[in-house]
């Protein structure tokens with residue numbers, strides 16, 4: 072056996088350079104690079120190995136571990152899970168900062184390799200700086216908190232363990248049915264320890280994204296279900312996007328007149344201007360999609376996890392009359408809602424299903440077009456919303472008085488409604504630009520109002536809806552799609568939560584554009600509490616004298632080196648967008664919008680857990696409403 076003497080960290084870097092993915096006849100390196108923040112836990116181990124020979128890996132210095140991990144995840148999501156970044160952190164707080172991002176990657180089924188350092192295997196310096204101590208166990212470190220948010224988790228305390236650990240991690244990350252974050256915690260001292268590694272460990276390894284084919288039984292069952300239904304409906308989930316099933320979805324939908332509705336992860340698999348695409352489904356859905364869902368007798372879920380938003384807490388469909396057909400590479404998701412299961416790749420299944428459906432046509436007739444037209448009228452109305460200082464009736468009704476709305480208009484110096492601003496952006500930026508968002512009121516507005524006309528240009532993280540993903544993620548998308556303009560749509564709350572990777576983007580000349588919607592508060596949560604009978608409590612941004620905060624975010628970003636703009640009107644917004652598009656540096660547009668001017672719900676309900684006991688009549692009513700809705704909802 073030929074061996075090579077390397078440190079554990081050097082062996083890790085050498086191995087990462089040799090991993091390839093094979094998809095539909097093409098083969099390419101799977102690991103694009105490494106995001107790094109060095110501390111005492113990794114600088115002399117993984118840091119030394121990367122400095123000595125990083126190979127083809129791009130090494131990018133992050134500014135916050137969560138932020139750089141979000142960037143890594145967004146890169147992989149935008150690359151349809153076909154390429155990844157690894158993320159190296161120090162021990163203790165650096166590792167702990169990964170937990171939120173790992174949860175985000177896990178909820179969204181996105182592969183990322185997390186490499187937090189761990190405390191000393193030898194225990195000689197016990198307790199090392201940043202080590203937590205438990206009386207009952209030496210074996211628990213900060214990194215155990217990552218077990219709950221990793222698809223694969225391991226601790227390496229001897230150099231030779233690295234080999235089996237890495238092989239398992241790559242098996243998990245390159246399997247579409249299991250894809251998610253893999254976490255390998257390598258003890259600080261072990262990173263620098265040497266071992267005679269078997270040379271064969273470093274030979275080029277090709278992992279295959281083979282399309283799992285449906286069985287005959289699955290295909291026959293699916294075809295029979297469709298042909299015996301009158302009004303089937305396709306839910307396009309993230310899995311359909313990752314499987315690149317756009318063309319097959321369009322041809323199936325067109326030939327058999329089947330409406331398409333979308334989840335947040337599935338949106339932009341098929342462009343919004345496709346005639347049978349009725350847009351977002353569920354709590355953040357359109358009237359068109361939600362109405363079609365209720366009329367349907369067969370729900371064909373393609374690559375969807377059926378979250379409570381998508382299923383409106385299991386009231387979106389008519390469960391008494393509808394059947395379910397789930398096409399999913401994951402058995403976990405295929406089993407949901409008592410569906411007939413096809414555990415297979417979305418694109419391959421649609422290809423093989425097509426010849427079995429013959430001349431079958433649904434009974435939707437012109438109803439799909441009618442629903443789409445009806446929604447277009449509503450969208451046009453939302454575009455034209457205009458603020459008045461008297462008798463203004465915002466989309467979120469009955470919560471703020473006119474006086475409070477005027478106070479916001481005065482303090483923020485704006486009359487701009489959020490829906491108007493969003494549609495103006497959709498009309499102005501280049502159609503092949505990629506938009507990213509994650510939390511607050513924007514995901515709902517985007518899923519309803521954003522019309523992507525180019526495939527894979529809508530990037531929503533709504534599995535974890537993690538505030539702070541937006542700007543970090545924009546950097547990841549830019550690394551994946553260098554030639555496209557990238558726009559992070561972010562609330563003021565999310566911006567304040569985390570925007571450190573804006574500096575990384577500036578530092579590495581990765582131009583991203585930030586569209587900051589400032590309504591001076593945690594707007595959507597304020598809506599939620601007031602809608603359910605509560606007061607406006609701890610969600611507006613007000614100072615100790617109850618004055619609304621008016622933060623100059625443009626100035627903040629200018630300080631980092633971004634080109635910035637302020638927008639209080641549609642005209643200013645469009646001018647800023649036009650100028651921002653010409654810049655080569657990162658940009659930020661500080662858009663002041665009025666609270667309560669985001670979209671409201673359309674025929675949907677969300678189970679929230681309203682207080683059963685309260686002195687407030689509004690809360691009592693909300694509780695009653697919740698109980699009625701729960702009775703209508705599917706129990707499991």
Ligand SMILES: Cc1ncc(C[n+]2csc(CCOP(=O)(O)OP(=O)(O)O)c2C)c(N)n1
Nearest residue numbers: 511512536538562563564565592593594595
């Ligand atoms: C990390 C994280 N913490 C808390 C939440 C809960 N949360 C969801 S939306 C929201 C407020 C968002 O405020 P902002 O970004 O200003 O958006 P707006 O609703 O005002 O449009 C909060 C606190 C979350 N989604 N993520």
Ligand SMILES: O=C1C[C@@H](O)[C@H](O)[C@@H](O)C1=O
Nearest residue numbers: 509510511512514536595
């Ligand atoms: O609690 C939440 C409510 C949603 O409306 C919001 O989009 C999401 O970010 C969230 O966490």
Ligand SMILES: [Mg+2]
Nearest residue numbers: 562563592594
């Ligand atoms: Mg806000």
